[in-house]
Amino acid sequence: MSRALIIVDVQNDFCEGGTLPVEGGAELAGAISEYVDAHHGQFDHIVATQDWHIDPGAHFSENPDFTESWPRHCVAGTRGAELHPDLDTEYIQAYFRKGQFTAAYSGFEGLLAPDDAVPTGDRKPGAMPVSAGAGDAGASGGEGAHGEETEAEDAIGLYDWLQSHDVEDVVVVGIATDHCVKATALDGVQAGYSVTVLRDLTVAVADDPEDAIAEMELGGVDIA
Template sequence: MTTGAALLVVDVQNDFTEGGALGVDGGDAVAAGVTRLLRDSGSDYDLIIGSRDWHDADGDNDGHFATGEPDFVSTWPVHCVAGTSGAEYDPELDTAPLTHHVKKGQGAHGYSAFDGVTDDGTRLADLLAGTQRLDIVGIATDHCVRASGLDALDHLAEVRILTDLVAGVGEDSSRAALDELAAKGATLV
C-alpha cells in the first residue's frame, strides 16, 4: 500500500517525561504539542504510529538496565517496564489518532523504533512500506529519536524531524544528534 505521509511519535511515555525514571525537560510540552499537531493536522497523515520502550520485567534486558550505578550511555536505571505506568503514554498525548503502536526494547536495548513490532508482530519498516514521507517527533532527541531517524533514512525517501516537537537529555548531545540526522539526509523542520 502506498501512502503519502506518516508520523512517528517516538517514546512519549511517562518514564521519559518530567517526573519519570528518565524524565527529560520539555517532555510534557512535547506530548501536548504532538496532541495539538494531531488535532490540527492529523488528517495530513495516512499512518500515525506511536513507539514505546517496552522492556521485559524479568532480567536486565541485555545489559540495558544497570546492575549498579548506570553510566547513562549504555546502561540505564530501570525504566519503561512492560505493563507499568512508566511505560504508558504521557497523559498529555492524545493517543486516539494513533493508527499503530510499536513496542521496542523487549529483551534488548531497543533505541530505534525500527527495532520494534506491533502486538501482531508487524515490523515498523513493513508498516511504512510504500510511504513517501515520514515525520518524526518525540523523546529523546539524542537517543531514540536519533536512532529511529537514522534507521528511517535507510527505508524512506524523505524523513523530517519536527524540531519543535522533540526533547532531549542534553542540549549539546541533542544538537549533535540533529546535525547528524541532517548530514545523513533528514530535513529539520
C-alpha cells in the same frame, strides 16, 4: 505516496515524575497532541513507538553511565511504559513496542502491539497489566528471552507496516532528540524513506543536542 507521522516514546518514564525523565517531556506530550489535532489531515497514517523492556541486559544498570546504560525504565506492562496521559491517542492507528530483550533505540526495531493493548496505562483496579506484546515473557511463558520459537516470528515490524501502507514520507517527533528520535530517523533514511524531524516537537537528554541534529542532517534527515 502516503505520509506517516511517527511519535517516538512519549512515555511516562521519560516525562517528569518518571524514572528517566527528560526535561520538557510532559509539555511536549501536550504540544504533540495540539500539533496532531491541527495537522492530522496532512498525514495518511499516525503511529507511536514505546520502549517496552522485559530483560534488556546491560541497558539497565544500578550505576548507569547515561550513554549506553540507564536506570530501569519503561518496564513492560507497567504504568511507566505507557504513553503520557497528555498525549492524545485519538488519531494513532498503531503502536510499536521495542526493546523487550535489547536496548532498541530505533522505532524500526519495534513490533506491532496487540489490538487490545491499552495505550495510556489506564486500567481498572486489580486488572492484569497490559500484555508486553507478541513473543514477550508474559505472553509466551518466558520463552522469548532464550530465543525459542515465539509469536514474535509472526509479529509485524514498523518497516513492514509502513511498507504495507505504501508510506514513502515519514515525519518524526518525540523523545529524545539525541537518542530514540535520532535512531528512528536515521533508520528511516536507511530504509529508503524521506525523513523529516520536527525539532520543536522533540526534547533532548543533552543540554545541547546540536551534535545529534548535525548527525541526522549528515545522515540525510531533513530538520524542520
